[in-house]
Amino acid sequence: MDQRKRDSIVAYLRRRMAEVGIGLDDVAAAIAQDEIRQTAARYRSATGQTWSGDGEMPQWLKQALSAGQSLEHFAVDGMVSRREAATRRKTDWREDPFAGTPLATVHPSYGHAR
Template sequence: MPSPSIQELLAQKAALEKQIADAQRSARADAIAKVKALMAEYGLTAADLAGRAPAAPKPEGGKKVAAKYRDPATGQTWTGRGLKPKWLTAALAAGKQLSDFAI
């Protein structure tokens, strides 16, 4: 019995790959239909499947942060977050230390 030629084997491979792709498409379509039926039966949405709870509204304004530094001359304060205020930048340029203003 002669062995099949390369062209015959490639044709068989192509036919098998087509059968595999068709079977995968069919199985996927069946799975989608089952999922849709279950969703309809239980009243589920895509958001329910994602497992995310509805977002809770965030509180307005956020939390206040306690001041860490104070200018003894004016009483102005800085929390240590964000840009340094002009009064502190000027004092540091004049040779003062940040620790001089710690509360």
């Protein structure tokens, strides 16, 4: 983005903020609140729904777990507890009876890589 276009956007944003009474402190507080909310999430769905792990488990996560998905699957990067990581079952793909067969590949039309 060139400097002139950037300056134009900044001027537009300042003008709109002044029209509705939003100050720079308001913007900074909103950004900080968003960062706090994002770091508090321990589990996240593919659609962006989150859960901190406190309180009652949300319906989207209950449904996924009852369908056979693991809780670790939804863990936000680095947020899996040591207890959960220790109980995670290790998979030995050398024992996979379907390795090297067409059943081991994913069809590209499903949106997954081979």
